[in-house]
Amino acid sequence: MARRLPSQPPVLPGFSHLHVLGSGGFADVFLYEQNMPRRQVAVKVLLSEVVNDQVRQMFQAEANLMAQLSGHPSILTVYQASVSADGRPYLVMELCSSSLSERYRRERIPVPDVLQIGVKIGSAIETAHRQGVLHRDIKPSNILMTAYGHPVLSDFGIAASLGESEPAEVMGLSIPWSAPEVLRDDTSGTIESEVWSLGATVYSLLAGRSPFEVLGGSNTSHDLMARIEKGKLPPIGRTDVPASLESVLSKAMSHRPENRQSSILELIRDLQQVESELGVAQTPIEVAVDDWALATVADLEDRTRVRGIEGGAIAVANRRRRRRAVEQQGTFAQSDSAHRSNAIPRSTGTAAGPDRRGRRRVQYLAWALIAASVVVLALGGIATLFLVRATSTDIPTVTDISAVTTGSSVRFSWADPGLKAGDSYVVAQGTDRSTQSSTTFSTNVNDGQQVCISVTVNRAGKSGPASAEKCSVVQGSK
Numbered sequence: 001m002a003r004r005l006p007s008q009p010p011v012l013p014g015f016s017h018l019h020v021l022g023s024g025g026f027a028d029v030f031l032y033e034q035n036m037p038r039r040q041v042a043v044k045v046l047l048s049e050v051v052n053d054q055v056r057q058m059f060q061a062e063a064n065l066m067a068q069l070s071g072h073p074s075i076l077t078v079y080q081a082s083v084s085a086d087g088r089p090y091l092v093m094e095l096c097s098s099s100l101s102e103r104y105r106r107e108r109i110p111v112p113d114v115l116q117i118g119v120k121i122g123s124a125i126e127t128a129h130r131q132g133v134l135h136r137d138i139k140p141s142n143i144l145m146t147a148y149g150h151p152v153l154s155d156f157g158i159a160a161s162l163g164e165s166e167p168a169e170v171m172g173l174s175i176p177w178s179a180p181e182v183l184r185d186d187t188s189g190t191i192e193s194e195v196w197s198l199g200a201t202v203y204s205l206l207a208g209r210s211p212f213e214v215l216g217g218s219n220t221s222h223d224l225m226a227r228i229e230k231g232k233l234p235p236i237g238r239t240d241v242p243a244s245l246e247s248v249l250s251k252a253m254s255h256r257p258e259n260r261q262s263s264i265l266e267l268i269r270d271l272q273q274v275e276s277e278l279g280v281a282q283t284p285i286e287v288a289v290d291d292w293a294l295a296t297v298a299d300l301e302d303r304t305r306v307r308g309i310e311g312g313a314i315a316v317a318n319r320r321r322r323r324r325a326v327e328q329q330g331t332f333a334q335s336d337s338a339h340r341s342n343a344i345p346r347s348t349g350t351a352a353g354p355d356r357r358g359r360r361r362v363q364y365l366a367w368a369l370i371a372a373s374v375v376v377l378a379l380g381g382i383a384t385l386f387l388v389r390a391t392s393t394d395i396p397t398v399t400d401i402s403a404v405t406t407g408s409s410v411r412f413s414w415a416d417p418g419l420k421a422g423d424s425y426v427v428a429q430g431t432d433r434s435t436q437s438s439t440t441f442s443t444n445v446n447d448g449q450q451v452c453i454s455v456t457v458n459r460a461g462k463s464g465p466a467s468a469e470k471c472s473v474v475q476g477s478k
Contacts, residue, residue, distance in 0.1 A: 010084035096144035122268035138197035176210030192257035199252025395464025
């Protein structure tokens, strides 16, 4: 089928058109030069034939979403959004390169580089998930590279949303990286299906092909869907890819969603552990943790959000718990009132003198104070118990961290203090945190730079005492 010609670039106030960058099923991307401030930008313009009220609404949702998320270092920056004079919505975006989508098929990308891309893009996806947003089109061509070589995730929302009305055309573009349950139309997307897609993307960057693509064979949409649905994941075919990495990706691409990593965060932590095994510095996980950084865009289109059965069930369960708590408070208030009525002797009809009534009030007050004291002591005891449990010294402490400098790399190591199954180490380097099972941690620093780490043991979601901080300075080569 012949490719369509690009649409006519719109006239945009404050921008000068230079040339076409690319064309898709629903939009064209043009290179413009912004007049003030002067810089080159990529402008994504919807085709006039697809624009209707629903598309405009979805486009606005994408623009709001991209603006909300583009502060993340691995999400494409959007500068502005508007509608051109001829009625076509457009986005003005950071100019990036699509070279990665060509590079992985043309050359063998080093394993550490692929792991770094996987962790950075995974951090972007995890951040979107914490905003309640599914990307639903994770694949190599949606990973762009900035001028400084940093990978960024692009195309949130609109391609996936439009795909609901035009499934054949859009699905044909993303079949190689779509989870089997998505291809079966069991779901339009879940966190587990995004785990699959990120795993398939990392696999592709390593293998130079999509996971179920047969080089020199038939790779029609039907062939790929059949292999994804029933086929066994073939080996990557590189001797420099460790078995542990193959295992991580095999788990991420399990046919049964419940057998995959439960979140993108879990997957990228697995990738970090492979980095440690290879002796390279772990790529920091970049996920916003402050409430102010996770403010939700309230008017986003529902179809771009993580709601589904699980989200609904959680919301219903939370509402039920809150309702039960309110009902229990009401029941407690009623029983407490009844208890007080039964505990306080009613009038027997005998006239009681002022002194007797006063003494009785004093007695009741004294008993009330005693009861309140008991409650306070009990609550204090419970709080103390929780505090003791939270800071339990049963969790071992890492001691005697050593550091060895080789060139510009520092390798820290320590003895196993007695970890149990499921325990992990949390390595703190400044504000960066990484989780691993290895007793070594490597990082690269510049000549004369000091690097310090501390290590804690995490057990069942609780952290033990931190180790003493260990520092090392890389001496200059002069």
